[in-house]
Amino acid sequence: MATVVHEPPKMDVDRLPGQGPGNGGWRNLGPASGDLRKVKNSSPPPASTGIWVGLASITMTFAAFTSALVVRQGGARDWQHMTLPPILYFNTLVIIASSFTLEISRRRVAAFMGGLQERVENPLRWLYITLALGLLFVAGQIFAWRELVSQGLRFATNISYSFFYLLTIAHALHVSGGLGGLIRVIAKFNKRVLKRSTLDATSRYWHFMGVLWVYLLVLLWMKL
């Protein structure tokens, strides 16, 4: 969405340990001659690599669920395709909106950190809005489950409902993890100890949750 603003590289060959992440990293291809002058001095902060690794494993998990759904839907005659509760479409809007608000707050935090923005309230407000939207999404999902249960459509009613509950609950749990991350970001920002890499990683995770939700919605809505 936007350019990632890296922290300025810091490098000291003889630095003492305990003062930041490793000096090497995957960009640090050392020359054979042992001449270290050409060596690049920084690697991306581990959080930004780590988040991609984490997202990869979440992707694999949902890919496994997807393949189970495809096999189960295609192979059996007992699949009763379900009608999604309408609130899900509202929830979709909420989670997409939250991605935009998070992106706005990310930029404002960056501006604040870069000294371009003086007032802390401005980025903080957008973080709170994102958090509220996230909570609203989870509440909306809970509302959808309750609505289905009140109609007698439970986990084991039909395999399509099993998959619906399974996927939405798994997603909601992951979103809750993201909410935890957001709260952490807000707390750190309030204490002025927030790092850019934390903010970037959290926002990537959050955007991923939005994309994942849209994917799941289409998957559950489609009849294969």
Next chain:
Amino acid sequence: MAKLLAVTIIVIAIASAVPIVLHIWPLPADISAHGHLIDEQYADTMWEAGISFLASQILLAIFIWKYATPAPNATIKRFPGGAAALVIAAFVLVGTEVLALGVFGAKAWGQAYFSPPSADALPVQVQAGQFAFYFRYPGPDGKFGPIHANLISEANANFYGLDTTNDQDSKDDIVTAEMAIPVNREIHLLMHSKDLGHSFYVPELRVHQDFVPGLDLSIHFTATKTGKYEIVCTQLCGLGHYNMKAYLEVKSPEDYDAWLKQQAALQ
């Protein structure tokens, strides 16, 4: 100690090969029409695997013998050709080897699985359940009656859940606890599982197929030697898995007909 290790490796390698070379525990004798393809494939693979096994173990032993505890002024020697030669060797030797095995193996596999059963193949149904096989012959009408899962009752010996009062096709079905087949006649085996995953394995017949609950599969084979063999389950199905078996009797056509009549009388 290095020399001892080298000797041990060679002794183990040769000792491992002895029972194979002497055929102490061979494949069970083949009684099927298609089995020779599998056996040939097995023999070819045994040659290639055996040579690879002995050659690499002996090389390992020789190198250990020769290069352990070198003289103090010894220098490192490079393997002639280096890594490139080895990579090429692996690709060429093993590559052709596995390609050949793959292609010929595909033929043997295709023989067993890709050809449809002939039109006059004798249909026999086998049902697997915890922990016994039951077989069904269609009787004079040549048709199997439908299975009603809710009627299955081992207590009443209605192993297939047949409704003999209402289903016309079921009336003459013959259900047996052992399997008899005529020799030199193709059998079309229809496989049905009553409860869990099981398997149908007759080593002599070179036949091995899992039962998949909810999915009825079929295989076909021809037995070429009369005799009594065992059908065993190879898919873990519970505590009685080890004792899940049935006898297979390959009979002459006359004996088979007599047997079938006798079984029909017992229904």
Next chain:
Amino acid sequence: MTRRYHFGAVLSAIVLLCCGALILGQKVNAAGEGSITGTVKLDGPAPHMRGIDMSKDPYCVKQHASNPAHLETWVVGSGGGVADTVLYLDGWSGAAQTETSVPVFDQKDCMYTPHVLALDTNQEFKVVTSDQTAHNIHPLPNPMINVGWNQSQPPGAPPVTKAWKNPEVIPVQCNIHPWMHGWFVVVKGPYAVSDDSGHYTINNVPPGSYTVKAWHEPDEAQTQKVTVAAGGSATADFTLKAK
């Protein structure tokens, strides 16, 4: 010293008195109890019982070399008497557990002996094996009523002692030998099982009016009302129909 002797003597006397009272009391009670007897017969000819092919286990085949095994759904004796019918008192409201003996459920020659085992609630019974092949005992009660189990008994294993908490008709099967099929009929109060000639006697029935219920597999049940006098005997004969 003497005081101690006195104390001992008094204590012994009290104990003796108590025991005597208990024994006497029981005798008095037993004298008041009656019994219900009768015969269970089958209406019509005995149904054909299919033979059992045990060929999967050569041990079982050997055991039945001289007496071929067949289903035991209807075991009909001479004169049409039906065995393995459970007779009990419907709606028993007496003592919680009247039967205290420990009956044996034997796995013999790859069949169950007896084919039907009647039990009082919480009455212990022993499952034993006389065979040189492993069996598994797998009763399948309704999980809402009783707790099921599934346990193997290899040759030489000690007996399994179990009991059922609630009244229920529970089928039991050996999965290793799927033709092995039997029943645990768990009832409340006194019961009897008809013998090969169809006779039965329910003992220890206190005087009063009862509904005698006859149960025969798979789900045949008939009732009769009888009145038992103190120390007397009532009769209830049943005639079942094979379905």
Next chain:
Amino acid sequence: MHDMSAHAAQHGAPTSFIRKHIFSLDHKVIGKQYYALALVAVIVGMVLSWLMRLHLGFANFAIPGLHLLSKNGAPGDIMTPEYYLQLMTMHGTIMVFFVLTTAPFAAFGNFFLPIQTGAEDMPFPHFNMMSFWVTFTGFIILMASFFVSDGPTLGGWTQYAPLSAVGAVAGPGQGTGVVLWAFSIAFFCVGQLFGSLNFITTTLDMRCKGMSLMRLPLSAWAWFITSIMGLTAFAVLMPAAILLILDHVAGTSFFVASNLVINDSLLPHSGGSTLLWQHLFWFFGHPEVYIAIIPGMGIVSHILITNMRRPMLSHRVLIYSMGALAVLSYMVYGHHMFVSGMNPISSLAFSFPTLIITIPSTIIVLIWLGSLYGSKLRINTASLFALGFVSMFISGGVSGFFLAQPSIDIMLHATYFVVGHFHLVMAVAAIFGIFGGTYFWFPKMTGRMMNESLGKLHFWLTFVGTYCIFMPFHYLGIAGNVRRYQAFVDDYLIPLIPVHKFITVAALATGAAQLIFIYNLIHSRFKGAPAPDNPWQGTSLEWSTATPPPHNNFGDKMPVVYHDPYQYSVEGASSDFIMQTSSESVHSADEEK
């Protein structure tokens, strides 16, 4: 998401006992914790295998005191059929998950990957700590299933549905036992996902100055490749375990087909897919085999190089071959299902990559052999075990030729041939890697040397013993001996029982030899000779720091790497090895080749 990287560098050495030894953030302590877990698990697994072998070799043999383990499972000390299967399932699960995955990958990887990359710690130490404790919880849950009323599950470590999914009606342990098993596996997966996350990020982002990817030692490469596999494989097994749990507790039908009848009663499920479980399981299961063995390859290469005093013929080819194994392992999983009712054409499609996977395996073996040629091989316990690994890997590997072909698999599927194959190539070979790694790295991990004489005795008994156990498995399989049988009642199997007796005796003897190792481990931990910093004259970073390494691995000065990892016997150099941190300028033919 969670920025703990700052913490990685900032956390000072903890002082309290709990923070230092139990809930430690230090990758070295976590590595040792994993090693201890694997040690406990392997002892449990080995005892289970003794009981199984006793029962197989001597049918209805009363094992004194067995009824104390399970009243229902061993009435009168005689093992029941279900108890055999329960022990077998637990043996498989414990060994595959809690030994073969934790010891070479999680234990050694945790301890040495950060050191070999020149990092102060893993980037996310809290995740690392959770990784161990979640795995540990999984182990406890699995052990708990021994104590539920009808015992642990009997479904085998592959836990095929619907046997695993229909509940207690299918057999003892198939109710609560399976649910506990599945929870244990789900926990284990989460733990290993956390671990993999750390391993990958450490390798990519935490390397010290001058440490290019190709300068990483082979062991570090093996852990890196394994962690990528772990990330994808465990992320698939976990959802499969969740679906299995739901079939039990929520009454869903993911894996249970319609109209199944057990004990004359119709099961209340419909429409589930049996093969779905197999596909999900083996998509994890086959990579898992390589997750167990690739770290062993890396460790063994590392040990061999140090003791051959020369680098491998090609550093890169070994790395690429291990990478190829990893990639191919995802494309071959169907060879476990040749006769499972999968489309016969897909069987062929799975057969070819399976055969092709022999090429990278062969390359690896040939590189080892070719590097042995003309080397200056030193014989010590570690190198003996490494050479034993090579021998085992060859023996177990060639039987793969048979099992890769669906036509021959008709004969050998689910027989002892398969059991012999995977025990040699995956279990015993990996265990040899673990032993080798232990004898090699024990000085660095504890600061004390292990006893070499006892170590060599242990090697000889184990090497000969394992061949005596597992070679006959192949013969049994060729004769058609089906696996997972608790007794051999089939007429054609009865003549094979003497072979089983031989295997049982060999297994008991080999098992007893492991007591020497355990004694050596414990004795050397407290009474061993103090270890120097670089006892084997190695070159990689773990040998350039103190023994045992300080809390932040390298003391007050971060290492700078000037060389490829294995500069041994370099002509014109001041000694026969040049440490990676040495700034000595040399001309090496092998550098960056």
